[in-house]
Amino acid sequence: MAQHLGAMLSIDEIDRTHRLGARKHVGSKPRDIIVKLVSYRARQKLYNVKSKAKTPGHYRRVYVNEALTRHRSEIFYDARKLVSDKYVDSAWTHDW
Known part of the structure; x- marks a missing residue:
């Protein structure tokens, strides 16, 4: 998704990802995904294109x-x- 939006993040800039909560039944709302990036610069790459x-x-x-x-x-x-x-x-929030 980040690449498609133009963030140009490399896989090395992502520290870890995981979903929140327990699995639910089929057809329920997808669980949120937490993404931890390795640096502030990597975070800014994604935040600069998030409105897209x-x-x-x-x-x-x-x-x-x-x-x-x-x-x-x-x-x-x-x-x-x-x-x-x-x-x-x-x-909105920014660097808060």
């Missing part, structure tokens, strides 16, 4: 998100709520 995954096509319903602490996740939740209530135009 939102365009209609093969990667619909694919999201690339930062792993946030609980506190920062709660703050970001509040910010997204302000967006949905139309108090602000948008909310």
Whole structure:
């Protein structure tokens, strides 16, 4: 996926990957995938193209998100709520 979006990550820049949670029954929502990259530069390669995954096509319903602490996740939740209530135009995280 990273190559297709233009991130140009090599396999050596990926430290490890795994799925979250236990396997569920056939037809259920796919489990999230955690990807740990070896460096900040590798992470930035992926983050710089992550918005391309939102365009209609093969990667619909694919999201690339930062792993946030609980506190920062709660703050970001509040910010997204302000967006949905139309108090602000948008909310996002970057190097948080």
